[in-house]
Amino acid sequence: xxxxxxxxxxxxxxxxxxxxxxxxxxxxxxxxxxxxxxxxxxxxxxxxxxxxxxxxxxxxxxxxxxxxxxxxxxxxxxxxxxxxxxxxxxxxxxxxxxxxxxxxxxxxxxxxxxxxxxxxxxxxxxxxxxxxxxxxxxxxxxxxxxxxxxxxxxxxxxxxxxxxxxxxxxxxxxxxxxxxxxxxxxxxxxxxxxxxxxxxxxxxxxxxxxxxx
Numbered sequence: 001x002x003x004x005x006x007x008x009x010x011x012x013x014x015x016x017x018x019x020x021x022x023x024x025x026x027x028x029x030x031x032x033x034x035x036x037x038x039x040x041x042x043x044x045x046x047x048x049x050x051x052x053x054x055x056x057x058x059x060x061x062x063x064x065x066x067x068x069x070x071x072x073x074x075x076x077x078x079x080x081x082x083x084x085x086x087x088x089x090x091x092x093x094x095x096x097x098x099x100x101x102x103x104x105x106x107x108x109x110x111x112x113x114x115x116x117x118x119x120x121x122x123x124x125x126x127x128x129x130x131x132x133x134x135x136x137x138x139x140x141x142x143x144x145x146x147x148x149x150x151x152x153x154x155x156x157x158x159x160x161x162x163x164x165x166x167x168x169x170x171x172x173x174x175x176x177x178x179x180x181x182x183x184x185x186x187x188x189x190x191x192x193x194x195x196x197x198x199x200x201x202x203x204x205x206x207x208x209x210x211x212x213x
Contacts, residue, residue: 008112093211098135156182
């Protein structure tokens with residue numbers, strides 16, 4: 001995959017729990033390896049060691065941010081993490097900003113986040129907890145920091161295909177592998193009468209309420 005002229009890094013954001021270690025660690029490292037290979041970055045050989053070093057003395061849950069630069073150098077930062085209460089419902093809105101389904105960089109998680117920041121800036125924090133983006137075909141793609149899911153039958157969720165122009169989220173991958181979610185295109189009309197969820201590996205699956213603009 002060709003990279004634009006400007007530099008950027010790959011990102012993985014993980015949750016660390018002292019009792020259980022890193023949540024979905026295998027999937028995060030697999031995505032990092034796959035993304036590095038696609039972009040021509042050197043293999044992230046020291047990523048796991050950097051992660052373990054960063055949490056060596058941790059006694060409380062952490063948000064852990066791993067970055068990999070174009071030279072293959074990994075860097076890890078941590079911050080305290082508090083889980084959302086189980087009854088949490090996020091208010092979500094639709095952005096006017098659109099994604100380009102032909103942009104293959106949308107399929108990997110990088111520091112190139114201008115389009116997501118632009119979408120998030122369309123609403124004040126008190127107006128929306130998350131903002132959903134559509135592509136040029138008006139298909140639902142993803143949130144600024146989450147994957148999107150709609151209820152698609154008993155015990156099954158539907159999530160948009162990567163070809164719509166979106167990130168292969170780690171939580172999304174896990175739910176598909178567990179056959180708790182299937183891939184299928186989602187349009188705005190699908191959001192009118194189906195339970196909606198958003199989620200990522202850090203926070204898990206979150207019930208959402210769409211507020212129509």
